[in-house]
Amino acid sequence: MTQLESARMGRITPEMEQVARQENVDVDILVKRVAEGSIVIPRNVNRDLKEVRGIGRGLRTKVNANIGTSQDFCDVEEELNKLRAAVEAGADAVMDLSTGGDLGSIRQRILERCPVPLGTVPIYEAAVRVGSERGSITRMTAEDLLDVIERQAKQGVDFMTIHCGVTRETVERLRRQGRVADIVSRGGAFLVTWMLTNNRENPLYERYDDILAIAEKHDVTLSLGDGLRPGCLADATDRAQVQELIVLGELVRRARNAGVQVMVEGPGHVPLDQIAANIQLEKRLCEDAPFYVLGPIVTDVAPGYDHITSAIGGAIAASAGADFICYVTPTEHLGLPTPEDVREGVIAARIAGHAADIVKGIPNALEWDLEMARARKARDWSRQFDLAIDPERARRVRSQRASADEDVCSMCSEYCAMKIVEEALGGTSASCSV
Amino acid sequence: MTQLESARMGRITPEMEQVARQENVDVDILVKRVAEGSIVIPRNVNRDLKEVRGIGRGLRTKVNANIGTSQDFCDVEEELNKLRAAVEAGADAVMDLSTGGDLGSIRQRILERCPVPLGTVPIYEAAVRVGSERGSITRMTAEDLLDVIERQAKQGVDFMTIHCGVTRETVERLRRQGRVADIVSRGGAFLVTWMLTNNRENPLYERYDDILAIAEKHDVTLSLGDGLRPGCLADATDRAQVQELIVLGELVRRARNAGVQVMVEGPGHVPLDQIAANIQLEKRLCEDAPFYVLGPIVTDVAPGYDHITSAIGGAIAASAGADFICYVTPTEHLGLPTPEDVREGVIAARIAGHAADIVKGIPNALEWDLEMARARKARDWSRQFDLAIDPERARRVRSQRASADEDVCSMCSEYCAMKIVEEALGGTSASCSV
Numbered sequence: 052m053t054q055l056e057s058a059r060m061g062r063i064t065p066e067m068e069q070v071a072r073q074e075n076v077d078v079d080i081l082v083k084r085v086a087e088g089s090i091v092i093p094r095n096v097n098r099d100l101k102e103v104r105g106i107g108r109g110l111r112t113k114v115n116a117n118i119g120t121s122q123d124f125c126d127v128e129e130e131l132n133k134l135r136a137a138v139e140a141g142a143d144a145v146m147d148l149s150t151g152g153d154l155g156s157i158r159q160r161i162l163e164r165c166p167v168p169l170g171t172v173p174i175y176e177a178a179v180r181v182g183s184e185r186g187s188i189t190r191m192t193a194e195d196l197l198d199v200i201e202r203q204a205k206q207g208v209d210f211m212t213i214h215c216g217v218t219r220e221t222v223e224r225l226r227r228q229g230r231v232a233d234i235v236s237r238g239g240a241f242l243v244t245w246m247l248t249n250n251r252e253n254p255l256y257e258r259y260d261d262i263l264a265i266a267e268k269h270d271v272t273l274s275l276g277d278g279l280r281p282g283c284l285a286d287a288t289d290r291a292q293v294q295e296l297i298v299l300g301e302l303v304r305r306a307r308n309a310g311v312q313v314m315v316e317g318p319g320h321v322p323l324d325q326i327a328a329n330i331q332l333e334k335r336l337c338e339d340a341p342f343y344v345l346g347p348i349v350t351d352v353a354p355g356y357d358h359i360t361s362a363i364g365g366a367i368a369a370s371a372g373a374d375f376i377c378y379v380t381p382t383e384h385l386g387l388p389t390p391e392d393v394r395e396g397v398i399a400a401r402i403a404g405h406a407a408d409i410v411k412g413i414p415n416a417l418e419w420d421l422e423m424a425r426a427r428k429a430r431d432w433s434r435q436f437d438l439a440i441d442p443e444r445a446r447r448v449r450s451q452r453a454s455a456d457e458d459v460c461s462m463c464s465e466y467c468a469m470k471i472v473e474e475a476l477g478g479t480s481a482s483c484s485v
Numbered sequence: 486m487t488q489l490e491s492a493r494m495g496r497i498t499p500e501m502e503q504v505a506r507q508e509n510v511d512v513d514i515l516v517k518r519v520a521e522g523s524i525v526i527p528r529n530v531n532r533d534l535k536e537v538r539g540i541g542r543g544l545r546t547k548v549n550a551n552i553g554t555s556q557d558f559c560d561v562e563e564e565l566n567k568l569r570a571a572v573e574a575g576a577d578a579v580m581d582l583s584t585g586g587d588l589g590s591i592r593q594r595i596l597e598r599c600p601v602p603l604g605t606v607p608i609y610e611a612a613v614r615v616g617s618e619r620g621s622i623t624r625m626t627a628e629d630l631l632d633v634i635e636r637q638a639k640q641g642v643d644f645m646t647i648h649c650g651v652t653r654e655t656v657e658r659l660r661r662q663g664r665v666a667d668i669v670s671r672g673g674a675f676l677v678t679w680m681l682t683n684n685r686e687n688p689l690y691e692r693y694d695d696i697l698a699i700a701e702k703h704d705v706t707l708s709l710g711d712g713l714r715p716g717c718l719a720d721a722t723d724r725a726q727v728q729e730l731i732v733l734g735e736l737v738r739r740a741r742n743a744g745v746q747v748m749v750e751g752p753g754h755v756p757l758d759q760i761a762a763n764i765q766l767e768k769r770l771c772e773d774a775p776f777y778v779l780g781p782i783v784t785d786v787a788p789g790y791d792h793i794t795s796a797i798g799g800a801i802a803a804s805a806g807a808d809f810i811c812y813v814t815p816t817e818h819l820g821l822p823t824p825e826d827v828r829e830g831v832i833a834a835r836i837a838g839h840a841a842d843i844v845k846g847i848p849n850a851l852e853w854d855l856e857m858a859r860a861r862k863a864r865d866w867s868r869q870f871d872l873a874i875d876p877e878r879a880r881r882v883r884s885q886r887a888s889a890d891e892d893v894c895s896m897c898s899e900y901c902a903m904k905i906v907e908e909a910l911g912g913t914s915a916s917c918s919v
Contacts, residue, residue, distance in 0.1 A: 138704060248909065268775045355882050385883040398790060418716065425665060427717070428665060439787065440790065445819060
């Protein structure tokens with residue numbers, strides 16, 4: 052039985068109990084939201100998942116880190132290092148997007164070591180296999196796709212990106228639209244190529260009921276991919292993107308009817324002032340399904356700094372209601388990330404998520420900042436490090452630029468405003484008796 | 486005559502012409518806005534300023550970089566390296582906040598090498614000098630302050646932060662408020678200490694007319710400092726902060742009446758959902774004076790990453806109408822930044838400003854992104870580097886993670902979505918004939 056089916060029957064699963072504890076929310080509210088579909092708890096029944104995570108309404112904004120080999124960098128040890136970096140930096144979920152090497156065995160090794168939910172994009176494995184065996188991904192069959200989805204489900208994958216919204220209808224809308232960057236989703240690109248070459252409908256759309264049956268059996272959470280997501284600001288929120296979202300909304304309802312947990316993926320490259328509208332649109336069109344955004348990246352011009360462009364977009368998106376942020380690393384648009392890039396990307400996305408959680412009113416979010424403010428005021432450096440989102444980096448930066456006076460920092464030295472005021476006023480703090 | 490006085494007489498100065506050209510705006514509109522005070526052009530009449538900048542309504546969001554020695558790190562050569570790093574990274578203005586060493590000679594060397602407007606906080610020099618000569622900054626006199634302001638004005642400083650809003654009234658409001666972090670502005674801390682010890686009104690407030698006379702004579706743009714800016718999220722937008730802003734609004738009008746260009750400084754640490762309100766409040770209370778924000782930082786918990794916390798806040802602030810962003814470096818709250826930190830800080834703030842300029846409708850902002858999107862679609866790497874906000878870094882990241890296929894990048898290698906789609910569709914681009 053899936054988490055969704057259990058919730059509908061009012062059965063509280065151990066996973067729901069764990070999430071309720073982690074999040075400090077009432078388990079009855081959690082069950083209600085899982086039942087209505089506004090919260091998902093990705094956990095494959097075949098998996099020994101150490102740390103479950105809930106994603107959706109009223110919960111802390113979650114962060115996903117993409118790892119995985121490419122044809123150019125195909126070293127499973129490095130990917131395991133990235134996994135470790137991601138988890139240590141606080142990622143709530145990891146996706147294995149490998150396209151180089153023995154994909155099944157790489158996934159197995161990642162699954163064994165990943166304490167948090169693991170996601171994949173099964174069409175990558177199908178495309179890579181068919182490409183190498185038959186010379187072109189256009190020779191892929193629907194059975195190839197379903198076979199990969201089923202094997203990955205049996206292997207224990209907790210959530211899968213399925214690009215079912217790339218249909219003949221949406222591709223026609225894309226053609227009429229005319230875009231600057233066309234398609235930047237790999238899954239979308241594979242499917243459009245296949246559809247145009249074979250003059251057929253998207254097999255993931257045609258065989259959606261079969262996919263739902265597999266997902267229901269193993270409780271794989273479906274993440275409905277946005278194959279037509281905009282790849283530049285100029286293409287954002289266009290008719291092709293919104294058309295696909297309408298289709299995804301219909302597929303959300305069908306998934307829920309089949310007892311399958313489902314979330315929806317979103318852009319991408321979006322100007323700052325269109326982000327909130329994108330969130331609201333998803334929540335309406337997709338009946339409050341959790342929204343999983345990639346970025347959004349708020350400017351195209353900063354390759355090398357896309358962890359920052361996406362932290363800006365991610366914070367705005369999450370504060371407007373996005374539930375799950377896929378990190379973007381500094382290497383985005385330039386190459387495959389290193390473990391250090393992974394770490395930077397996770398921290399930047401966590402900053403975005405936390406800044407949003409404060410204004411979403413998530414339990415204990417603002418309290419964290421309050422504790423830090425008190426430690427800062429008290430110039431309790433050890434406590435500041437303990438509370439820092441990245442204690443190790445905070446400690447390193449301070450020690451590299453140490454002050455002769457351990458009570459302050461080297462920016463202001465003896466002219467530390469907090470210290471001066473404390474000595475002059477004895478503090479005006481609410482906690483002080485003035 | 487100041488730029489403001491010239492504009493009121495309808496005289497177009499060479500500086501206005503330069504700004505109009507830089508910004509691609511009509512010079513008559515610019516003159517009108519300088520006359521009404523919604524745009525300032527900081528340029529001291531005594532200064533040989535190579536690149537003037539306009540700050541305010543309808544203009545590109547500008548970025549300031551703070552440099553300067555402290556008691557712990559007092560090496561003028563390193564500060565000159567920071568100046569170079571800031572200017573190379575694209576800072577529109579620089580503030581010398583030195584508090585260590587021979588402040589007059591450090592400032593002179595920076596002034597000689599700084600091609601963009603230079604700002605200072607004169608009370609730092611007054612406090613450091615009085616502290617060393619008389620043992621305590623509380624022995625400072627109003628004449629000491631005016632003397633420093635006048636000497637810096639004669640030396641050529643283009644804009645000065647003056648904390649005139651820290652008055653007995655606002656300090657009383659601060660006391661009644663009760664804060665977690667009290668005062669985090671050094672200028673604010675010096676003044677409150679002085680006021681409480683001497684039981685006197687803020688000399689910068691009492692002698693405001695004298696300050697205006699100096700500023701008018703040399704066309705120093707006043708930047709009205711927010712000595713009571715919040716130092717943590719819990720203190721944001723409180724009665725003390727807003728009370729000070731009301732006083733600053735009154736002082737804006739007095740500055741304009743005296744023919745002095747004026748802008749207003751703002752927070753600081755602010756939760757994401759209070760930022761837009763802060764901008765609107767400033768614009769209303771301060772009669773559309775350009776707003777110069779520090780950050781805002783949207784969470785307190787990320788020391789080591791405050792270039793990112795402030796890029797999030799800066800982008801939201803600028804998109805809501807803030808005109809001038811003071812950068813924050815990764816070293817904020819931990820120590821004095823290095824030249825590399827300066828560079829990171831400037832780029833992060835420029836990303837924030839540019840993301841906002843796109844949605845502000847600033848001329849040519851979105852066009853930059855469009856050019857990048859076209860270069861990316863064409864996989865024209867050389868053009869992408871030329872268009873990158875930091876070409877050197879983009880180039881380095883790509884070369885460190887190079888693909889065997891020069892046409893793509895190592896993330897997707899042969900599975901590059903753009904390339905696949907191009908081969909399948911021949912492009913659906915608006916520019917293509919499909």
